[in-house]
Amino acid sequence: MIQQSDFNFVKLRNILLLVTIFALWFSVFSNEQIEGTIAYVLIFSFGILHGSNDILLIQVASRELFGNHHKIKVLALYIMTILTILLLFSFLPKLALLSFVLISGFHFGEQHWGKNLIGKDHWDKLFFTLYGLFILFMIFYIKSEQASDIINDVSGFSIKKETFLIILSIVGALLAIQWILYVYMKRLKANVFEELFFLVVFFVVFSTATLLWGFSIYFIVWHSVPSLIDQMNFLYGRANQKTFFKYLKSSWWYWLISIISLIGFYFLLRDDNEFFTSILIYFLAAITFPHVIVMSKLESS
Numbered sequence: 001m002i003q004q005s006d007f008n009f010v011k012l013r014n015i016l017l018l019v020t021i022f023a024l025w026f027s028v029f030s031n032e033q034i035e036g037t038i039a040y041v042l043i044f045s046f047g048i049l050h051g052s053n054d055i056l057l058i059q060v061a062s063r064e065l066f067g068n069h070h071k072i073k074v075l076a077l078y079i080m081t082i083l084t085i086l087l088l089f090s091f092l093p094k095l096a097l098l099s100f101v102l103i104s105g106f107h108f109g110e111q112h113w114g115k116n117l118i119g120k121d122h123w124d125k126l127f128f129t130l131y132g133l134f135i136l137f138m139i140f141y142i143k144s145e146q147a148s149d150i151i152n153d154v155s156g157f158s159i160k161k162e163t164f165l166i167i168l169s170i171v172g173a174l175l176a177i178q179w180i181l182y183v184y185m186k187r188l189k190a191n192v193f194e195e196l197f198f199l200v201v202f203f204v205v206f207s208t209a210t211l212l213w214g215f216s217i218y219f220i221v222w223h224s225v226p227s228l229i230d231q232m233n234f235l236y237g238r239a240n241q242k243t244f245f246k247y248l249k250s251s252w253w254y255w256l257i258s259i260i261s262l263i264g265f266y267f268l269l270r271d272d273n274e275f276f277t278s279i280l281i282y283f284l285a286a287i288t289f290p291h292v293i294v295m296s297k298l299e300s301s
């Protein structure tokens, strides 16, 4: 029997699919400039917003761990983590980008599969990472020219289209093996055909849209919005219009600080970087590392 929460979950996926089809239809007749502008607006609004309550989430979850002055301690730890990541990008850019892509893969996969697995296992982390990496390398391969320019700008790595294809194939093969094993072990709640269909939809999206538009559709529609809903459920017990405004109320200041620091980043780094997307990557990486730790704790609780 389908439960209320499962029903909402199914309904949400249908809505995401509809929005994706709309965005795809939109990309057919719009141009690169319009897509780019809307993509940035979406990343700066929903994309950044979904990481805007991290400090509050850590404070809620770590009240017992840090005791008195836990708010200040959490804030200090958070700022230190961000500074460490920026230092890593300055001195070891290759290692920094590699870790960022790996951790992003894990994070995207965990968001997508977290509620879709029956039981828990150490190997789930590998499954999440492979799934997310498969999505990311699909983008890198399909938009290889632009993606490798940005990757080169950020890290100095010069990667050919064939290399993206080799990595995509290896990741795809490993994912397929683990996926088949999970089906065999009856670990998956989700419908396999529906999940494969989503991957085909992502492939079509990345092929049809520009790099930034395709990435935004995945990042906003399939990642940030479901993540916002999970966070509202965690913080307030339910996700609706009222709790969304509550969420906005507690996160707007963090969101504002993020946007101001992004503008700061831009003026600081614009001479060294050819593309604005490169600056966006430093910024996303800086907020992603703490965000992944927070969300991973939240997803498993």
Ligand SMILES: CC1=C(/C=C/C(C)=C/C=C/C(C)=C/C=O)C(C)(C)CCC1
Pocket (backbone or CB within 6 Å): 051, 100, 101, 103, 104, 107, 108, 136, 139, 146, 147, 150, 151, 211, 215, 277, 281, 284, 288, 291
């Ligand atoms: C390297 C690279 C990209 C990867 C971006 C990633 C990996 C973003 C991850 C964001 C996360 C995890 C945010 C937090 O929730 C792009 C933009 C596709 C463009 C091509 C080069």
